[in-house]
Amino acid sequence: MSRQTRSEPRWLFLLTNPFLWLFLMVAVFVGGAAGVYFSGMKTGGDVQRKIAPQAGFSAPDLTLVALDGKYQSLSDLRGKVVLLNHWASWCAPCRAEMAALNNVYARYRESGLVVLGVNATSQDDEAAARAFVKQEGLTFPIVFDRDGSTGRTYRIHSLPTSYFIGRDGVIREVIIGGPMSEASVEVKIKPLLLGGR
Amino acid sequence: MQPVVRVGPLALQTSGLILLLSFVIALEVMQRAAARLALSADDTYNLGYLAAIAGLAGARLGYVAANWSIYRQNLTSIVALNADALSPLAGIVTALGVGYVVAQRKRLANRRLLDALAPGLVVFAAGLAVADLASGNGYGSPTTLPWAITLWDAPRHPVQIYHLMAALAIGLILARSARPFAGAHFGLFVAFYAASRFVLEPFHGDSALLGSFRSVQVASLLVLLLALVLLRVWAVRGAVESPGAAATNHG
Numbered sequence: 001m002s003r004q005t006r007s008e009p010r011w012l013f014l015l016t017n018p019f020l021w022l023f024l025m026v027a028v029f030v031g032g033a034a035g036v037y038f039s040g041m042k043t044g045g046d047v048q049r050k051i052a053p054q055a056g057f058s059a060p061d062l063t064l065v066a067l068d069g070k071y072q073s074l075s076d077l078r079g080k081v082v083l084l085n086h087w088a089s090w091c092a093p094c095r096a097e098m099a100a101l102n103n104v105y106a107r108y109r110e111s112g113l114v115v116l117g118v119n120a121t122s123q124d125d126e127a128a129a130r131a132f133v134k135q136e137g138l139t140f141p142i143v144f145d146r147d148g149s150t151g152r153t154y155r156i157h158s159l160p161t162s163y164f165i166g167r168d169g170v171i172r173e174v175i176i177g178g179p180m181s182e183a184s185v186e187v188k189i190k191p192l193l194l195g196g197r
Numbered sequence: 198m199q200p201v202v203r204v205g206p207l208a209l210q211t212s213g214l215i216l217l218l219s220f221v222i223a224l225e226v227m228q229r230a231a232a233r234l235a236l237s238a239d240d241t242y243n244l245g246y247l248a249a250i251a252g253l254a255g256a257r258l259g260y261v262a263a264n265w266s267i268y269r270q271n272l273t274s275i276v277a278l279n280a281d282a283l284s285p286l287a288g289i290v291t292a293l294g295v296g297y298v299v300a301q302r303k304r305l306a307n308r309r310l311l312d313a314l315a316p317g318l319v320v321f322a323a324g325l326a327v328a329d330l331a332s333g334n335g336y337g338s339p340t341t342l343p344w345a346i347t348l349w350d351a352p353r354h355p356v357q358i359y360h361l362m363a364a365l366a367i368g369l370i371l372a373r374s375a376r377p378f379a380g381a382h383f384g385l386f387v388a389f390y391a392a393s394r395f396v397l398e399p400f401h402g403d404s405a406l407l408g409s410f411r412s413v414q415v416a417s418l419l420v421l422l423l424a425l426v427l428l429r430v431w432a433v434r435g436a437v438e439s440p441g442a443a444a445t446n447h448g
Contacts, residue, residue, distance in 0.1 A: 183274030
C-alpha cells in the first residue's frame with residue numbers, strides 16, 4: 001500500500017496530553033484488572049476430567065497383552081508416573097532412544113516411575129519386536145498393540161511418540177518424534193515424581 | 198488438525214514447519230519494511246538470522262543451565278537434537294541481546310528498526326495461530342456456538358482462528374496507518390497484540406493459572422500498559438519522521 005493512501009492515526013497524538021493519557025492508563029488498568037479477576041474465576045478443572053491424548057487431559061485407558069502373555073492396563077498404574085512410549089522395531093529413532101528409556105527406568109522405578117513401551121504391532125513384526133527387546137535387554141514392560149486400536153485412540157501419526165503421565169493419570173507432556181536424550185527424559189520425569197500429582 | 202506431514206519416509210511436525218515458514222516470510226517482510234524506512238535491508242535481514250540462531254543456542258543453554266544437575270551427568274545430551282529441550286525465555290533474552298549488539302554495530306539500533314520489525318511480528322503471530330491449529334495446541338474452551346470446531350472430543354471455540362483473525366486485523370491496521378512518529382508501528386503492534394491476547398484468553402481451554410488468574414491475561418495487561426507508556430514517550434519526543442530525514446533521527 002502506498003504511503004499516500006495511508007491514514008495518519010492522529011489519535012496517537014492524544015497520548016501527548018498527560019490527562020488523557022493518565023485517564024487511558026487508569027481505564028486500561030481498572031478494566032484489565034476486572035477482566036483478569038472475573039475471567040480467572042471461570043477457570044476450572046473440567047478439562048482435566050475429560051479424556052484425550054493431549055497434555056492437560058486424562059490419558060485414555062488401554063489394556064494390551066504384555067511380553068509374558070498377561071494383560072496390562074494403564075489404569076492399573078494410577079498413582080505412578082508413567083512414560084507411555086509408542087514404538088516399532090523398524091523405527092530408527094525408536095530404537096535409538098530405548099537405551100535412554102531403559103536407563104531412566106532403572107534409575108527411577110523405585111521412586112514410582114513406569115516406562116510402558118507400546119509396540120505398534122499392527123505395523124510391525126511381533127517376532128522382530130520381541131527379538132529387539134531381548135537383544136537390548138529392556139527391563140521395562142512392553143505391550144503389543146496387535147490390532148492398532150491403541151494407536152488410533154492415541155492418534156499416533158508418527159513413531160516414536162511419548163506421553164508423560166502424572167500420578168493422577170493426566171498427560172503432562174507429549175513428545176512427537178525422537179530420539180529423546182536421556183537427560184531430556186529425566187528432566188521431564190523428575191518434577192512429576194517429586195510433584196505428587 | 199494435521200500434526201504431522203509425511204514426506205516419503207520422513208514424518209515432519211506440521212507446527213514446526215509452519216513456524217519455520219512464518220519466520221522466513223517474516224524476515225522477508227521485515228527486510229522490505231526496512232528498505233522503505235531507509236535502513237540497510239541486508240543488514241536488517243542478517244540481524245534477524247543472527248538473532249534467531251543465537252536465540253536457539255541461548256534457549257538450549259538456558260534449558261541445560263536450569264537442569265544442570267541432570268545434564269552434568271550426561272554432557273552429550275547438551276547437543277542432542279531434541280526440539281523440546283529449549284527454554285523459551287532464555288531464547289528470547291539471548292535473541293534480543295544479540296540483536297541489540299548487532300544493531301548497535303551496524304548502526305541500526307533505533308526506533309525505525311522496531312517499526313520494520315512490526316510487520317514481521319504480525320506474520321509470525323499469524324503463523325503461530327496456524328501452527329496451533331495444525332497441532333491442536335492452544336485449544337479453546339468447550340462451547341455450543343455454531344462455529345465451534347470439534348477438537349479433543351468436544352466442540353470448542355476455534356480460538357486459534359480467533360488469534361489468526363486478530364493478527365490479520367492488526368496487520369491491516371498497521372498497513373493502513375502512516376507512521377506519525379518513530380516507533381509508532383512497533384508500539385501499536387505490541388499494544389494491539391497484548392490487547393488481543395487479553396481479550397481472547399478467556400476463550401482458551403488450556404490457560405495456565407497464576408494463583409486463580411489466567412497468567413497470559415496478567416502478562417498481557419502489563420505489556421499493554423508498558424506499550425502505552427512507550428507510545429506516550431515516543432509520541433511526545435517524536436515529530437513526524439520522513440524516510441529522508443531518517444539519517445538524522447536516532448530514534
